[in-house]
Amino acid sequence: MNHQPLPGGLYIDGTLRRDYRFNPLCGALELSLAEAAAEEGCTADKVTAVLASALATLAGREPDTLLVATLVVGDRQFLMRQLSVLLDDSQRWLSARCTACGSIFDLSYRPSMLPVKNAGQGFPEMSVQIDEVCYRLRLPTGADQSGLDLGKSREEQQLELLAGLLHPTPDLSTLSPQDIEKLDQALESMAPEVALQMLAPCPHCQAENTLDLDPYQSLDSAPDALLSEIHVLASTYHWSQREILDLPRRRRRHYLQLIDGNRDTRGMETGH
Numbered sequence: 525m526n527h528q529p530l531p532g533g534l535y536i537d538g539t540l541r542r543d544y545r546f547n548p549l550c551g552a553l554e555l556s557l558a559e560a561a562a563e564e565g566c567t568a569d570k571v572t573a574v575l576a577s578a579l580a581t582l583a584g585r586e587p588d589t590l591l592v593a594t595l596v597v598g599d600r601q602f603l604m605r606q607l608s609v610l611l612d613d614s615q616r617w618l619s620a621r622c623t624a625c626g627s628i629f630d631l632s633y634r635p636s637m638l639p640v641k642n643a644g645q646g647f648p649e650m651s652v653q654i655d656e657v658c659y660r661l662r663l664p665t666g667a668d669q670s671g672l673d674l675g676k677s678r679e680e681q682q683l684e685l686l687a688g689l690l691h692p693t694p695d696l697s698t699l700s701p702q703d704i705e706k707l708d709q710a711l712e713s714m715a716p717e718v719a720l721q722m723l724a725p726c727p728h729c730q731a732e733n734t735l736d737l738d739p740y741q742s743l744d745s746a747p748d749a750l751l752s753e754i755h756v757l758a759s760t761y762h763w764s765q766r767e768i769l770d771l772p773r774r775r776r777r778h779y780l781q782l783i784d785g786n787r788d789t790r791g792m793e794t795g796h
């Protein structure tokens with residue numbers, strides 16, 4: 525398994541900790557991930573729930589939702605991508621329409637190949653001077669994202685988020701677009717990041733295109749496939765759901781292949 529440390533990390537008793545470990549992958553974990561992802565709620569809360577059940581340790585502790593919510597956004601995106609590497613690092617395909625010539629082309633990538641940028645100087649907070657006031661500015665965490673008012677426009681949410689990251693809290697109406705730009709740049713310079721976009725030349729006209737990558741792709745996995753695998757194993761071997769869910773994924777897949785192979789052979793025999 526991949527032991528790339530967190531690109532940011534958590535300060536625990538004054539020490540920056542960048543270590544984490546995922547639980548071994550078995551049906552029980554896959555099912556709890558799929559169920560956490562299917563829960564009602566905003567994306568930030570789902571990410572927190574998924575990571576809290578997927579991680580065995582985080583910064584030397586047994587993680588709960590409170591600890592996971594204190595991770596900065598870049599670390600959370602990093603962990604979600606590491607989780608999708610763990611679940612399935614096979615090639616993904618994206619389709620894009622070229623912005624120059626309009627033709628449609630495909631592009632492939634593996635989650636493990638996407639670049640990661642480590643946190644910069646000052647992480648996770650720094651001083652920023654605006655007019656006469658010296659602010660402390662910190663990076664947003666999962667808790668900041670989850671507290672946002674989803675009824676507001678995206679722009680209003682971003683402003684509200686920004687105001688919460690500043691100490692003392694500013695009067696938003698006094699911040700100019702230049703001030704906001706300055707704050708955004710300061711955040712960017714500190715933030716750990718995973719690639720959220722990929723550059724791809726169009727194979728027809730060579731124009732450079734920018735494709736978006738979803739850092740939370742593993743939230744899309746529905747439990748349906750897993751449930752039907754449980755059903756096949758339970759009806760073939762008469763194991764309990766608990767026993768099946770405790771199987772490491774590789775062994776579960778192996779049994780399913782055996783069952784499949786058996787069916788094919790029987791199919792060929794009856795075909796004669």
Ligand SMILES: [Zn+2]
Nearest residue numbers: 622625726729
């Ligand atoms: Zn093109």
